[in-house]
Structure formats: structure tokens, C-alpha cells
Amino acid sequence: MLRMVLQRLMLGLVTVALVSLIIFAGVELLPGDACTAVLQRDAHGQRLINCRKELGLDRPAYVRYATWAAGAVRGEFGASANSDTRISELVGDRVKNSLLLGICALAAGLPLAFLFGILAALKRDKALDLVVSGLAISAMTIPEFVSATMLILVFSGWLGWLPGIVLTSANAPVAKFFPEIILPVVVLSMVMTAHILRTVRSSMIEVLDSDYVRMATLKGVPYRSMILRHVLPNALLPAINVVALTVAWLLGGVVVIETVFNYPGLGRLMVSAISDRDLALVQAIALIVASVYVVVNLTADLLTLVANPRLRTAMARHA
Amino acid sequence: MRKLSGLLAAMALSVASLAVAAPTGTFRQAHEVASGNASDVDPISKGRVFAVTEKIMNRLVRPGLDGKPAPDLALSWSANPAGTEWTFKLREGVKFHNGKAFSATDAVYSLKRVQDPKIDSPARSTIKMIDKIEVVDAKTVKFSLSEPYADFPLVFTDYRLMMIPDGSGDTIKTTGIGTGPFKLEKFDAQGTSVLVANMDYFDGPPGVAKMEIIGIPDAQARFQALLGKQIDMLPSGITPQEKTLLSRSSSFTIQDVPTGNWRGFVFRTDLKPWDDVRVRRAIRLAADRKGILALAAGGQGAIGCDTPVGPTDQYRWDKTCNQDIAKAKALLAEAGYPNGLDFEVFVSTVEGVWPAMAATLQQQVAPAGFRIKIVQVPTDGYWNEVWMKKPVSMTRWNQRPADAILNEAYRGGGKWNESYFKDAKFDAMLDDARKELNFDKRRAKYIEAQEYLWENGGTLIGFHATLSVATTARVKNLDPVENFTIRWNKITVD
Numbered sequence: 034m035l036r037m038v039l040q041r042l043m044l045g046l047v048t049v050a051l052v053s054l055i056i057f058a059g060v061e062l063l064p065g066d067a068c069t070a071v072l073q074r075d076a077h078g079q080r081l082i083n084c085r086k087e088l089g090l091d092r093p094a095y096v097r098y099a100t101w102a103a104g105a106v107r108g109e110f111g112a113s114a115n116s117d118t119r120i121s122e123l124v125g126d127r128v129k130n131s132l133l134l135g136i137c138a139l140a141a142g143l144p145l146a147f148l149f150g151i152l153a154a155l156k157r158d159k160a161l162d163l164v165v166s167g168l169a170i171s172a173m174t175i176p177e178f179v180s181a182t183m184l185i186l187v188f189s190g191w192l193g194w195l196p197g198i199v200l201t202s203a204n205a206p207v208a209k210f211f212p213e214i215i216l217p218v219v220v221l222s223m224v225m226t227a228h229i230l231r232t233v234r235s236s237m238i239e240v241l242d243s244d245y246v247r248m249a250t251l252k253g254v255p256y257r258s259m260i261l262r263h264v265l266p267n268a269l270l271p272a273i274n275v276v277a278l279t280v281a282w283l284l285g286g287v288v289v290i291e292t293v294f295n296y297p298g299l300g301r302l303m304v305s306a307i308s309d310r311d312l313a314l315v316q317a318i319a320l321i322v323a324s325v326y327v328v329v330n331l332t333a334d335l336l337t338l339v340a341n342p343r344l345r346t347a348m349a350r351h352a
Numbered sequence: 353m354r355k356l357s358g359l360l361a362a363m364a365l366s367v368a369s370l371a372v373a374a375p376t377g378t379f380r381q382a383h384e385v386a387s388g389n390a391s392d393v394d395p396i397s398k399g400r401v402f403a404v405t406e407k408i409m410n411r412l413v414r415p416g417l418d419g420k421p422a423p424d425l426a427l428s429w430s431a432n433p434a435g436t437e438w439t440f441k442l443r444e445g446v447k448f449h450n451g452k453a454f455s456a457t458d459a460v461y462s463l464k465r466v467q468d469p470k471i472d473s474p475a476r477s478t479i480k481m482i483d484k485i486e487v488v489d490a491k492t493v494k495f496s497l498s499e500p501y502a503d504f505p506l507v508f509t510d511y512r513l514m515m516i517p518d519g520s521g522d523t524i525k526t527t528g529i530g531t532g533p534f535k536l537e538k539f540d541a542q543g544t545s546v547l548v549a550n551m552d553y554f555d556g557p558p559g560v561a562k563m564e565i566i567g568i569p570d571a572q573a574r575f576q577a578l579l580g581k582q583i584d585m586l587p588s589g590i591t592p593q594e595k596t597l598l599s600r601s602s603s604f605t606i607q608d609v610p611t612g613n614w615r616g617f618v619f620r621t622d623l624k625p626w627d628d629v630r631v632r633r634a635i636r637l638a639a640d641r642k643g644i645l646a647l648a649a650g651g652q653g654a655i656g657c658d659t660p661v662g663p664t665d666q667y668r669w670d671k672t673c674n675q676d677i678a679k680a681k682a683l684l685a686e687a688g689y690p691n692g693l694d695f696e697v698f699v700s701t702v703e704g705v706w707p708a709m710a711a712t713l714q715q716q717v718a719p720a721g722f723r724i725k726i727v728q729v730p731t732d733g734y735w736n737e738v739w740m741k742k743p744v745s746m747t748r749w750n751q752r753p754a755d756a757i758l759n760e761a762y763r764g765g766g767k768w769n770e771s772y773f774k775d776a777k778f779d780a781m782l783d784d785a786r787k788e789l790n791f792d793k794r795r796a797k798y799i800e801a802q803e804y805l806w807e808n809g810g811t812l813i814g815f816h817a818t819l820s821v822a823t824t825a826r827v828k829n830l831d832p833v834e835n836f837t838i839r840w841n842k843i844t845v846d
Contacts (some may be wrong), residue, residue: 065733189580197580203542
């Protein structure tokens with residue numbers, strides 16, 4: 034068990050290192066650099082040379098990567114390339130805000146996903162199932178920026194019930210984000226709910242169709258206790274991994290939603306860092322998101338182990 | 353009796369409100385966060401946020417609504433007969449936001465700071481003709497120029513040449529202490545910057561009590577914020593499509609503002625085939641500017657004869673030049689291309705209208721024998737890898753006074769001379785115009801220079817853009833001009 038956990042941790046570290054390398058190469062391949070992004074039309078001649086020297090961009094790429102990586106190992110991300118602000122300072126509030134958005138979306142979406150996923154499976158192919166599944170598929174297939182724009186148009190533009198765009202500063206206290214946060218939370222939880230709901234539904238159906246459930250039914254186990262004691266525990270296990278993936282996606286993939294709603298989270302910071310060619314900042318954010326992915330997936334694996342006796346004993350036998 | 357006293361009180365109140373209309377309400381404007389985390393409020397830095405500095409600081413001279421220089425912190429100015437020595441009289445009783453009185457020392461400090469090669473401000477070249485700046489007395493500044501410059505006061509209308517307190521160079525980035533109608537209370541480029549009314553403003557207290565300048569990097573999000581009335585004004589104009597949408601609603605006011613901002617094609621006059629003046633003339637004759645304006649910008653703009661001088665400028669050569677395919681074809685044949693000419697135009701979406709402009713030109717000039725291949729390039733790195741590098745590329749310029757734009761973009765050897773135009777005769781015309789102290793004669797000379805460009809230049813100017821500025825209907829008294837000319841102290845909100 035411990036061996037497996039360590040193995041997973043090592044793999045996670047390798048993943049994070051690879052991600053940082055890929056991101057570095059990616060930003061390096063883009064035309065332009067921090068200096069051309071800041072100077073724009075002035076990016077010519079001596080001024081460009083001076084700027085590159087100032088930011089250390091005149092050094093070869095591998096030297097810059099090595100310097101950065103050495104700092105990152107010590108937990109020192111350095112200063113943002115085109116301002117004097119420390120990266121830890123820039124990122125701190127943003128992480129908090131993205132977490133707030135993610136937690137709200139989870140809190141709203143998880144209960145709905147499980148409730149309607151289970152109901153849809155129990156009423157399979159009936160009207161309720163058709164409606165729920167249909168809604169879930171459309172929530173999954175309509176791109177976030179489309180649903181976001183539609184919701185803003187209806188609730189902010191036409192009805193005037195909710196603010197459409199988030200205007201609160203990044204360092205504002207949590208309470209200040211209400212009610213502006215409502216629309217982004219709704220859009221985010223729509224997609225998330227749909228994914229989890231569909232997993233819950235299909236794994237429920239699988240279990241409902243299994244031999245042991247049929248056996249239990251034939252033996253006369255009451256419907257209610259059969260669902261609660263035999264079906265749900267077995268069906269909900271696979272959902273843990275989907276929830277974990279979704280949580281990780283929440284942190285990394287909210288880029289679009291944060292940009293559309295002008296939400297001051299990690300995603301929007303990432304977009305502006307890329308357009309500024311603020312390599313140090315891009316790297317730091319990528320590293321944070323990759324680490325979250327790894328940690329969340331690891332947690333999910335462990336949870337599955339704890340919840341599933343079969344896996345636990347299988348591991349023990351191997352060891 | 354109670355009735356009467358009530359009436360009297362009401363009258364007294366209304367009289368009082370007429371006498372000193374106290375600033376009321378909050379005005380909210382978005383800005384683009386163009387410089388990201390490098391944003392600051394130092395008016396001459398690379399990361400300056402104009403949307404803030406234009407409201408908290410003043411220049412010596414401001415652009416008047418009529419295109420002529422108008423007094424700001426300088427009340428009057430005069431020159432010696434040669435036009436090489438200029439004396440500026442400063443306004444009395446002006447105070448900085450920190451309570452200090454504004455004097456000649458501050459003006460000299462602010463301008464010397466712009467000249468400082470160590471700071472290397474992008475605004476430095478705008479005052480490079482100044483040799484010496486001297487304090488004559490507390491309210492008088494004298495400038496000695498390296499050459500005669502008849503329109504010297506116009507130089508100070510540049511929106512970066514703001515006055516800051518003597519010695520504040522190291523702190524101005526964050527404090528934003530100026531003399532303007534609003535005081536900086538909090539600066540947060542990515543979030544919301546807060547400005548409050550300066551009750552001691554020399555022109556009286558401003559109309560609104562508070563301004564919030566909000567960073568929204570995404571254009572779509574900015575427009576949504578306006579639609580939802582979370583902000584009152586965008587950083588700049590709206591597109592023709594957005595205009596159609598907003599004009600259906602009574603909640604928004606739209607003003608059309610003619611500007612000197614132009615969009616065009618640049619042909620490098622130092623490279624084949626554009627080094628032949630006949631080829632340059634041919635491509636410019638083959639273009640139909642009215643068509644380009646209609647198709648690329650929804651007719652929102654002004655057209656002329658490839659003059660970079662804006663439609664509201666006092667020196668504008670106001671003439672329209674029509675498409676002439678037959679003449680273009682003849683010129684092309686004469687230059688040795690009887691079977692036409694193939695060339696590439698490099699386009700990106702740095703400017704939204706460029707692709708449509710290029711596609712329109714491609715169709716228009718085909719009958720004259722020009723076969724254009726449009727090459728799409730990424731927006732990133734456009735200015736340093738494509739512009740001024742490729743033989744034919746797209747360009748855009750923001751409004752500048754006639755003398756500034758003619759010198760910056762066309763004088764031989766200039767840093768931003770994008771068409772590599774080098775013509776001693778043209779340069780001499782500019783020198784002559786600069787020296788001429790008589791306004792009418794000077795105007796004639798600038799117009800002559802513009803005519804010369806039409807015959808010989810390497811720039812095809814599609815149009816000067818007209819901005820459609822949208823605000824929520826509660827905003828009143830907004831000057832129908834570009835942001836840096838607006839008198840922000842005049843606006844009010846309901």
C-alpha cells in the first residue's frame with residue numbers, strides 16, 4: 034500500500050516536471066517575447082536589446098529554463114517578468130478566487146448530479162430519464178462561452194436580475210464576490226454536473242443489470258433496501274474518479290469561464306501572462322495546476338482503495 | 353407660514369445647488385489592461401494606464417475642441433521672431449493633490465524627466481527639439497529650441513506630457529499625484545482603480561464624485577459589462593455591429609467622434625518594385641477608398657488622398673481622390689509591368705479591420721493588373737517581425753498633430769518611417785513649414801507637403817476612423833472628442 038502511494042507520488046513529480054518543460058517549450062515557440070509584448074511598436078533596435086538584457090532574455094533558452102527550475106525546486110518562483118511584483122503575491126489571491134469558484138460550483142453541482150443521475154437510472158427510458166439525459170448532453174456539448182454569453186444576455190441584459198461581469202478586485206474578501214459569482218458558478222456547474230450525472234447514471238444501470246442484483250430481486254429483497262445497500266455503494270465508486278478529474282478540470286479548465294466573466298482567478302491570470310509573455314508567471318501557474326491535478330488524482334485513487342475492499346485485498350496479496 | 357418657510361428653504365437649496373453643484377454619483381469606465389502586471393500611473397512609462405492618468409493629471413497645453421492648442425496649466429505663450437525661443441506663462445493658484453502649489457520648477461522637472469535618456473520614455477522623441485528648459489520665475493518657463501518650430505505649443509498636447517510634482521519621479525508610478533480634476537485613491541490595474549473628486553481643481557469641482565476605472569482585458573466581457581450597465585463607458589469606440597445593437601435601446605447614448613486614427617497599407621519605397629514612383633502611384637490610383645471604408649469599417653470614417661493628417665486637424669488637405677483604373681494600368685505598363693504585377697500583403701488581426709481592408713483592395717486593384725496574395729500572420733510579434741520588414745504590410749496610427757505625423761512617418765531616416773520614404777525635397781518642405789510663424793502661410797506649406805505625398809508617397813491610407821463612443825444614458829456632458837481631449841471634469845451622471 035505504502036509502496037504504491039510512493040510510486041504514485043514519484044510519477045506525479047515526473048509529470049509536473051514534464052509539464053513545466055512542455056509549457057516552457059510552448060511559450061518559447063510562440064513568436065515574440067516579453068519585450069516585444071511590452072514594447073509593441075517600440076520593439077526595435079537598442080530599446081529591444083536593452084529590454085532583453087534587463088529581463089535576461091538574451092541568454093539561451095536552456096540556461097533560462099535551468100535557472101528557473103532551480104528556483105522552483107526551492108519554492109522560489111522569482112518576480113514576474115514585467116513587473117516588480119513577486120509571483121507568490123500575484124498568484125495567492127487568484128488561487129483563492131479560483132478555489133472559491135470551484136467549491137461553489139461543486140457544492141451546487143455535486144448533489145444535483147448524484148440525485149438526478151440516480152433518478153435517471155432508476156427511471157431508465159422513462160420521461161424523467163429522457164429529459165435529464167437530454168439536458169445533460171446539451172449542457173456538455175454547448176461550449177461554455179456560448180452558454181455563458183446566453184446567460185449574461187438573459188439574466189443581466191434583458192431581465193437585469195444579476196450582474197453579468199465580475200468587477201470585484203482580486204484581493205477583495207470572499208463575501209464581496211456575491212452576487213457577481215452566481216452566473217460563473219452556474220455555467221461551471223452546468224458542464225460539471227452533466228459529466229458526473231452521466232457517469233453516475235451509466236454505472237447505476239450497469240449495477241442494476243448485474244446478476245447479483247437480479248438474484249437479490251428474485252430472493253425477495255425489498256426494492257428500497259436493495260437500492261440503498263447493494264446498488265448505490267457499488268455504483269457510486271467509479272464516480273469518485275470522475276469527480277476527481279472534474280475537480281482538477283475546474284482549476285485548469287476554467288480559463289474560458291474566467292475570461293468571459295472577467296473573474297479574477299488563476300485562469301484569467303494565465304491568459305494575461307501568456308499574452309504578456311510573462312514566462313515566469315506562466316510556468317508558475319502551469320506548475321500549480323499540474324500539481325493540483327496530480328494531488329487530486331492521487332487522492333481519488335486512495336479514496337477508491339479505502340472504499341473498495343476488493344482493490345485493497347488485491348494490493349495486499351501482491352505485496 | 354410653514355408652507356412659506358418650506359418654499360423658502362427649497363428656493364435656498366436650489367440656489368445653493370446652482371452656485372456650487374456638489375459632485376455627485378459614480379462614473380465607471382473599463383480599460384483594457386494593455387500592459388498587464390506592468391501597468392502603472394507614471395504618465396511617461398511604457399505601462400501607463402491612460403484611462404487613469406488623463407483624469408488625474410494636466411498638461412501645459414491641451415488640444416482644444418477646435419483642433420487648436422488651448423490653455424491647460426499654461427495660460428499663454430509667445431515666441432521670439434525666429435521661433436526658437438518660447439516663453440510659457442503658467443496658471444496661478446493651481447495645487448497638486450498633496451497640497452503643494454504648482455510652479456515653474458515642477459514643469460521643468462516633469463519635462464526634463466521625459467528627456468532623461470536613462471528613463472528612455474517612449475515620449476522622449478516628442479520633445480527632442482527642446483535644447484534648454486529654464487525657470488524664469490515661479491510662473492514662467494522658457495524653452496530654447498534647436499530649430500525654429502512655429503507649432504511648438506501643439507507639442508505639449510501629447511497625452512503623455514503630464515505635469516507631476518518636482519522630485520516625484522520615483523514615486524509617481526503608484527501615487528499618481530497630479531493637478532487633475534480627480535485624485536487617485538486606489539490603483540489596481542487588474543481590478544478596480546478608484547478616483548475621487550478634487551474639490552480644489554482650478555476649474556472648480558468636477559461633476560461626478562467618484563470614478564472607477566475597471567480592468568477588463570477581454571473585449572467581449574467589456575461589452576457585456578456595458579450591456580448590463582455595470583460600466584458606463586468602454587475604453588474606446590464600439591464596432592458597427594455593436595452600434596446597431598445598442599442604438600435599438602434607449603438606455604445608451606452613442607456619439608460619433610471623427611478622429612485622426614488611420615488604417616492603411618505600407619509599401620516599402622526602398623524595395624523593388626515599390627522603389628519606382630509610378631508603381632506606387634498606380635496601386636494608390638487603383639484603390640477605391642470609399643469602397644474600403646464601406647466594406648471594412650461600415651462607412652464609419654473619413655477618406656482623403658492618402659494624407660495622414662486627420663479630418664479635424666487645422667492643416668488637413670481636404671480633398672477626395674477617386675479610383676482611376678485606366679491611369680493605374682498605364683502607369684504600371686510604363687514602369688515595365690504591362691502584364692500586371694504579383695505581390696503579397698501581410699495581414700494580421702492586430703487591427704480588426706485589416707483583413708477586410710486587404711480583401712477589398714485585392715478585388716479593387718485586380719482590373720488594373722495587381723494580383724494580391726493575402727498572407728495571414730499571427731498578431732504576436734507583428735510589429736517587430738512583419739511591420740517595416742516585409743515589402744507590403746498593414747499599418748495603423750493614432751492621432752497626432754500634422755507636423756508630428758508627417759515627420760514621424762515620412763521624414764527620411766525616421767525611426768518609424770515605415771515606408772522608408774526618403775525625399776530631400778519633402779523634408780525641406782517640412783522644415784520650411786515649421787519655421788513659418790504666419791499661420792496661413794504655414795498652413796499652405798503643410799498642405800503642399802501633403803499634396804507632394806499623394807504624388808510620391810508609399811502609403812495607401814484607407815480611411816481615418818470615426819469612433820462611435822457609447823455610454824449609458826445617465827452620462828451627460830461628455831465632449832464628442834477622443835478620450836485625451838475630453839474634459840473629464842465636465843461630465844455628470846444622473
